[in-house]
Amino acid sequence: MPSGEQVQRVERERAFAQYVVPEIDVLLRVATSLTGNLADAEDLVQDTLIRAYRAADRFDGRHPRAWLLTILRNAQRNRVRGRRPELLRDPDTEGHRIEEANPSPSAEGEALAAEFDAVVAEAFAKLPRHMREVVELVDFDGLSYREAADALGVPPGTVMSRLHRARQRIRRYLDDRGVSHRGQVST
Amino acid sequence: MIRFRRRRTMLTCREVGRVLQAHLDGEIEHQKAQAVATHLNGCAGCGLEADVYSEIKAALRRQAGELAPDAVERLRRFGEHLSAHGDDPLSAP
Numbered sequence A: 001m002p003s004g005e006q007v008q009r010v011e012r013e014r015a016f017a018q019y020v021v022p023e024i025d026v027l028l029r030v031a032t033s034l035t036g037n038l039a040d041a042e043d044l045v046q047d048t049l050i051r052a053y054r055a056a057d058r059f060d061g062r063h064p065r066a067w068l069l070t071i072l073r074n075a076q077r078n079r080v081r082g083r084r085p086e087l088l089r090d091p092d093t094e095g096h097r098i099e100e101a102n103p104s105p106s107a108e109g110e111a112l113a114a115e116f117d118a119v120v121a122e123a124f125a126k127l128p129r130h131m132r133e134v135v136e137l138v139d140f141d142g143l144s145y146r147e148a149a150d151a152l153g154v155p156p157g158t159v160m161s162r163l164h165r166a167r168q169r170i171r172r173y174l175d176d177r178g179v180s181h182r183g184q185v186s187t
Numbered sequence B: 001m002i003r004f005r006r007r008r009t010m011l012t013c014r015e016v017g018r019v020l021q022a023h024l025d026g027e028i029e030h031q032k033a034q035a036v037a038t039h040l041n042g043c044a045g046c047g048l049e050a051d052v053y054s055e056i057k058a059a060l061r062r063q064a065g066e067l068a069p070d071a072v073e074r075l076r077r078f079g080e081h082l083s084a085h086g087d088d089p090l091s092a093p
């Protein structure tokens, strides 16, 4: 006859394997976006996994990603609170990301495509932090508006307006530099 | 009534402009998304606008770095360890 404690433990392990483990990739992406560097991100995901493990037997199985992102946000808030201000993430010194090469049919097309991506990267770097954050969560990490809202602790409408304004700024930046299209530079 | 419904499915450029980014993000409901898609097919101006934002979105997606595979692996092992041994700090990996 298994004890109540054993049953709880088995249930916790099952929930953890089913809902938490498949989301580790997404959690690490989001944590990297929120902390700005891999070392902190990895620590943050560890905190999140421990918290999720402790709460797993009470999780109802609905929207595991939203549940995990909320746990991650709370863990992040605790970490930030426990730190000295000068150690907080400086948005200007964030790690650079590796650009992927894009196969393109012609050399000229390739150059234009690379220029387009470079100008987008430049425009992105100039965005204020709160805009960059939503762009990272939605466009880099592939979260929905709802999920990004859970990760940031703001309403989905706020995610949407920040994101749309961010992309409008990028668009204007491209226009100002005559790079309005990939593979097509306007004169 | 029928007329009203017809009118509602024909979106103006202004209406499309307001929901264009949400549409490209797959964040609007099916029926509205179809109405937007129909408009984009028939309207050169909005179609071009949609292309620009799709390209920006794709370029941003390419900015995202690859996830460090060793970090993912460490976290998976950490998760397995949690599952197998609980979160007793004395048994930390």
Ligand SMILES: [Zn+2]
Pocket (backbone or CB within 6 Å): B012, B013, B014, B016, B039, B043, B044, B045, B046, B047
């Ligand atoms: Zn139109």
